[in-house]
Amino acid sequence: MADFDDSKSDESDAKSPEKPQEKTFLESLDDEPSRTQEHKWGDGWRDIKEKRDHRGCEERVSRCMDHDPLVKLMVASLAHKGCPVNRPRHISCEPCDEKVSGGFDVVNNQVVICQNHLKKEGLVCNTLAHEFTHAYDKCRAKLDVPNNLEHLACTEIRAVSFFNCSFRNARRAGHASIFGRIKEQHQECVRKRAAQSVLAVTKISPEEAKDVVEKVFDRCYNDLEPIGRIPSQKIKDRKNACEEAERFGFTYR
Secondary structure, eight states: OOOOOHHHHHHHHHSOOOOOOOOOHHHHGGGSOOHHHHHHHHHHHHHHHHHHHHHHHHHHHHHHHHHOHHHHHHHHHHHHTTOOOOHHHHEEEEOOSSSOOEEEETTTTEEEEETTTOOSHHHHHHHHHHHHHHHHHHHHHOOOTTTSHHHHHHHHHHHHHHHTOOHHHHHHTTSOOTTSOHHHHHHHHHHHHHHHHHHHHSOOOHHHHHHHHHHHHHHHHTOOTTTSSOOOSOHHHHHHHHHHHGGGTOOOO
16 A cells, blocks of 8 residues: 655645635525525514504504594493593504404403504594494493304494494495485495404304394394494584483593
């Protein structure tokens, strides 16, 4: 077996190091930021946007609570029934995955406002008043939803009737036209939207949702507590509705 030549080895060690070869284009790609790093940048932007949405939502909620007549009336009515609203505890601005505006968490007694979907103050006020109707119904009548379908249908009928089926909103949603009677069109809008709301939180069929809404419709549609009327979207009418409610012991001032 041949021996190693130590002299050659020493000579090669003494040589100056070779210049590093330039990397090819494909090799240089390894030095670019990884997709994981890019994802972190995306997460940072999402965090900033979420914080901005949250701050804007809380500001709109505060203005609604302080100035919107019907929101103030619903809050006063809840207090009158022994269920006072603590703003930080009972209202939560949160990002929502689905295309919904908000909801009422019956377990935690908390109104949720979808901060990434509601960017206009009027929509926030309307959603607050709608969800406070569910809170009011639970406070006064021990609402058992979603277990009791009739309870669920009833509170949806009331909330939709008060706050979501004005002629303008109903026409925009395709539930009304200028060629029909306003009252009948309003009732039709309430039936359809209440059934949709029931479907959204249960696993029953559309036919079953329609049937349960129809079963309780007359009684719940005519239950106008605590507002006393079905208010339109006009500010003057909303204020008049609140002033009339004072006759029943509810004040929003």
